Amino acid sequence: MSVSTTDIAERETRPHVLYVAWGFPPSRGGGVFRALATPNAFAEAGYDVTVLTAERETFERYTGADASLEAEVHPEVEVVRIPFAWPALETDLRKWSALRMFAPDRWRDRQLKIDVSTFPEAGYGPWSKQLEAAALAIHARKPVDLVVGTANPNVDFVPGDVLNRRFGVPYVMDYRDSWMLNTFDGGFLHPEGGRVDRLERELLSRAHEVWFVNSPIRDWHAERHPEVADRMLVVANGYDPQYAPDPRLEAPDPSRPLTFGYIGTISRMVPLEEFGQGWARAVAEHPALAGAQAELWGHLGYFSIPSAAMLRQVEHHAKDGMSYHGPVPKTDIAKVYDRFDGLLLLMGGGRYITSGKVFEYCASGLPVVSVHDPENGASEVLRDYPLWFPVTDLSPEAISAALRSAAEAARHADSRTREACVAFAERYRRDRQLQPRIEALTGFLGTSREDTTEVGA
Structure with a gap:
């Protein structure tokens, strides 16, 4: 198929969004549908979209996979997969160390220290370095205009952080869950003033937008971070029309049990x-x-x-x-x-x-x-x-x-x-939840790119 010079020019002027999601198809985790719909919506809106995620084997080995979901990724979305190690869930005894075999408690304590040495998140912390390197490589190949990281895991916020600090790229923090808030009992998951709290505050302070799935979670964070409250928004999960059930508008057959x-x-x-x-x-x-x-x-x-x-x-x-x-x-x-x-x-x-x-x-x-x-x-x-x-x-x-x-x-x-x-x-269709945010970001990026062009000229 031939590509015209007009097509090439249009692609070169499209904003490039980097979407970071550990749980992307074929993951079968509950947040995967938000992670699938969001980059698809950006692609439909005319963005160049790169998804940064874990290798397929991660989900096939550890959490279960739904291979059918990969076919639902927008054809113009590029998916970059990088290795993810999960030692705590390794079941192949041949890969276990002697320490894990004979002193499992000591091994767990040691592994936790390793996990949080670079990023304070058990299980996922070591992935931060690979995410950072991959984000820098993607940006070097094609400059990124916006990063959207969806959590948890919260390590997904690392690419936005590094590209913002080094190149001023704006980023969106999309919370499917909460980092500090225990959403079951309303308490704290980590100590106030501790390492997680300090890191989250730093990331929130520089975020262009922060998304939450409902008003109670958004309001809790806004109260703790009033200086960021105007950038905290609710983007409900919603439902995907293509997967939704056909509405039942008639009563069932009275002769059969319910x-x-x-x-x-x-x-x-x-x-x-x-x-x-x-x-x-x-x-x-x-x-x-x-x-x-x-x-x-x-x-x-x-x-x-x-x-x-x-x-x-x-x-x-x-x-x-x-x-x-x-x-x-x-x-x-x-x-x-x-x-x-x-x-x-x-x-x-x-x-x-x-x-x-x-x-x-x-x-x-x-x-x-x-x-x-x-x-x-x-x-x-x-x-x-x-x-x-x-x-x-x-x-x-x-x-x-x-x-x-x-x-x-x-x-x-x-x-x-x-x-x-x-x-x-x-009102809860997922595309209707995402549309206002994508329109707002498109307007912001259009202005930013124009300002950059004027300065460069």
């Missing part, structure tokens, strides 16, 4: 045991749930092998219609939603927690049963969703009551109510 479903990662913070008890009570006591099924799809735990403890909890309630079906490729997710008459939102506690799954659930038009602390951040999102059924607490009685109400709605909610659910979800 099926409720969950899709996503179930971590140790999820009240799985409490849900199991409430589900068992609901199917035993409420006629609307007679013979009903509760299907769990996704990962049990953060790693490739399902958590044995969680599997036992599911199997304990198999007699009650509860079952685990394993992970599902994102490209097949709409088909799985077609199985459900209602959705289960099982989440850990904390007013700062908002799962990206919430927004996708809303797009379905199905009843949503919230099994989590009522103070959870997801409650703020779902409060006006017409078919939302939250628990009042995590007792079996409260969970059972919410399930019963959701079952009645699944049978009897009319099409107008379901259409209102879908309309409610539209």
Whole structure:
């Protein structure tokens, strides 16, 4: 295919954004969809986009991979992969040292010191040097106009830091989580005034923008860093229309039992045991749930092998219609939603927690049963969703009551109510969350590039 001189000229004038994400496809981690959508959105907006991430083997060996996601990367996005070592998860005994074999506690202490020697983040710290070298090489090959780092891990902020300090390149810090804030209990993950706190303050002070996934997390940081508050913005996770479920606008066949479903990662913070008890009570006591099924799809735990403890909890309630079906490729997710008459939102506690799954659930038009602390951040999102059924607490009685109400709605909610659910979800499309920020950055970069040209002239 021939390339015209006009095409070459246009490419040379495009702003170049470097997007840094450890968890990029084929990673199957919860933040991967934000990491996939953001560079794609920049590419659609006319940017040259380079993604800096870890090698595929990292995810295939340690966390599990979803190979189907790689096909969803915009064709004009360049992906640069660099090695990532994860000694703590190395299972090949032939690669273990004698110290690790015979004194594992001493080995862990030594490894932690190594991890944080260059960057204060256990497991990820040593990667900072490779990230820094890769960022400098990318900038030398094609000058970078903007860096967007998404965390966690927070080491993803290193390329923006080094290119800003050396060349004045502006950077955006995109927090999918928080570095200092414990989003489950509202406390601190690291000591105030300590190394992490000092480094975060330094990075925030020079950031062009700082993105957070919800208002509670943004407000917590703004209170601690008032001098940066005007640059702190909320970019909600949202849902991706191409993966979203087809809205269900009609009631299910009254002759068959209902099926409720969950899709996503179930971590140790999820009240799985409490849900199991409430589900068992609901199917035993409420006629609307007679013979009903509760299907769990996704990962049990953060790693490739399902958590044995969680599997036992599911199997304990198999007699009650509860079952685990394993992970599902994102490209097949709409088909799985077609199985459900209602959705289960099982989440850990904390007013700062908002799962990206919430927004996708809303797009379905199905009843949503919230099994989590009522103070959870997801409650703020779902409060006006017409078919939302939250628990009042995590007792079996409260969970059972919410399930019963959701079952009645699944049978009897009319099409107008379901259409209102879908309309409610539209505001949370991920592209609509990203568009204002990309437009603002485009305007800023256009001005910056013009100023640079004038100075150079």
